[in-house]
Amino acid sequence: MLVLGIESSCDETGAAIVQDGRYLLSNIVASQIEVHNRYGGVVPEVASRQQLTAIIPVLEAALEQAHCGWDDVDAIAATYGPGLAGSLLVGLTVGKSLALARTKPFVGVNHLEAHIYANWLRQGEQPQAGVGAINEGDPEFPLICLVVSGAHSELVLVREHGHYELLGQTRDDAAGEAFDKVARILGLGYPGGPAIQQAAQRVEEELRQQKKSLKQARKAYLLPRAWLRGTYDFSFSGLKTAMLHLAEGATGVAPELRSTGQAKQGSRYARMGEQAAQAGAPDVALLASSFQEAIVDVLAVKTRQAAQEYNVKQVVLAGGVAANASLRERLQRELTPLHVRLSYPPIEFCTDNAAMIASAAFFHLSRGERHGLDLDVQPGLSLPFVQR
Numbered sequence: 566m567l568v569l570g571i572e573s574s575c576d577e578t579g580a581a582i583v584q585d586g587r588y589l590l591s592n593i594v595a596s597q598i599e600v601h602n603r604y605g606g607v608v609p610e611v612a613s614r615q616q617l618t619a620i621i622p623v624l625e626a627a628l629e630q631a632h633c634g635w636d637d638v639d640a641i642a643a644t645y646g647p648g649l650a651g652s653l654l655v656g657l658t659v660g661k662s663l664a665l666a667r668t669k670p671f672v673g674v675n676h677l678e679a680h681i682y683a684n685w686l687r688q689g690e691q692p693q694a695g696v697g698a699i700n701e702g703d704p705e706f707p708l709i710c711l712v713v714s715g716a717h718s719e720l721v722l723v724r725e726h727g728h729y730e731l732l733g734q735t736r737d738d739a740a741g742e743a744f745d746k747v748a749r750i751l752g753l754g755y756p757g758g759p760a761i762q763q764a765a766q767r768v769e770e771e772l773r774q775q776k777k778s779l780k781q782a783r784k785a786y787l788l789p790r791a792w793l794r795g796t797y798d799f800s801f802s803g804l805k806t807a808m809l810h811l812a813e814g815a816t817g818v819a820p821e822l823r824s825t826g827q828a829k830q831g832s833r834y835a836r837m838g839e840q841a842a843q844a845g846a847p848d849v850a851l852l853a854s855s856f857q858e859a860i861v862d863v864l865a866v867k868t869r870q871a872a873q874e875y876n877v878k879q880v881v882l883a884g885g886v887a888a889n890a891s892l893r894e895r896l897q898r899e900l901t902p903l904h905v906r907l908s909y910p911p912i913e914f915c916t917d918n919a920a921m922i923a924s925a926a927f928f929h930l931s932r933g934e935r936h937g938l939d940l941d942v943q944p945g946l947s948l949p950f951v952q953r
């Protein structure tokens with residue numbers, strides 16, 4: 566079955582054609598990063614207007630790259646939430662209109678569920694008929710999924726296709742949001758995740774070459790971790806505030822804090838930053854590395870604990886932060902001794918794309934599910950959790 570997937574929930578416009586929820590025929594993503602970079606984040610009004618101009622060329626490119634005509638497409642799918650209302654409206658309206666015009670089945674897709682299904686996508690060719698099972702290489706249930714994206718951080722137990730149990734979630738900022746906000750504090754630009762990862766890798770490599778201990782260097786910045794013991798919940802806002810105070814103490818790169826005159830006073834993190842600055846040149850990259858370690862620490866330990874408690878065979882990562890190399894490595898180290906398999910999507914399928922939409926849609930369509938053309942956008946949509 567060939568599904569045309571459309572993604573427009575935020576600032577990426579995507580169209581993709583995927584066979585049987587796994588094999589990629591085409592995947593086109595138009596990103597607005599350059600447009601939003603100058604504002605340090607996504608501006609909703611701008612995003613929806615950009616979606617409008619990008620959607621048709623992106624769709625045409627996806628069909629062309631897949632060498633597909635409309636006769637080859639079996640169904641059409643588009644994201645209906647969560648996301649920015651104006652952006653969602655563009656992709657959903659185009660998807661429903663095409664389904665009507667070309668008389669194809671239509672299914673609306675939950676963007677978060679699609680992030681999880683990115684783990685079913687694979688780079689290779691589709692198998693020839695009769696060679697191997699079609700589901701070879703699929704993630705195995707029951708599994709624990711760590712969803713870490715720009716707006717969500719959730720630990721989810723997935724017992725079967727479509728069966729989600731919420732184990733824990735963030736009480737404040739999402740992991741990706743923390744990366745973005747801290748990158749802004751450190752003056753590293755948008756989007757923050759890749760910028761922080763790069764800065765961290767740079768200083769870690771430098772220290773290796775100088776044969777200096779990374780652990781020792783990071784001691785200059787001892788950052789808080791919210792363990793929230795006894796729960797699988799997360800909290801990253803304390804870490805973000807500590808980073809703000811630290812950065813201002815160390816480098817003065819957060820002038821908005823100074824104007825309030827009070828935040829810094831009495832903050833141990835501001836003093837920690839000042840001390841680090843007095844000891845030598847303030848090091849933004851080392852700050853980035855310490856921050857990344859603090860966030861990865863909590864994510865990895867909690868995910869490992871959930872994998873142990875629920876005795877799962879597999880852990881999968883989903884969402885933009887799943888692209889983070891440090892998170893991938895650390896979780897691998899946590900899970901190897903337990904003989905729990907870890908998988909994560911190829912980097913380009915971690916952040917927003919339409920291939921994951923087509924993949925999730927395939928599994929709904931296989932169960933006979935369709936949506937009517939009266940389906941509306943749902944900006945606040947969450948995963949369809951079952952009661953535990």
Ligand code: ATP
Nearest residue numbers: 714715716717741757758759885886888889916917
């Ligand atoms: P949601 O999916 O929750 O609606 P979103 O679609 O905006 O939010 P994604 O596209 O899943 O979010 O992910 C974007 C986020 O991933 C950004 O916050 C970005 O900083 C983060 N990110 C991307 N690459 C990396 C990386 N290498 N390390 C850490 N974070 C990263």
Ligand code: MG
Nearest residue numbers: 575576577917
């Ligand atoms: Mg985005």
Ligand code: FE
Nearest residue numbers: 714715916917
């Ligand atoms: Fe996303």
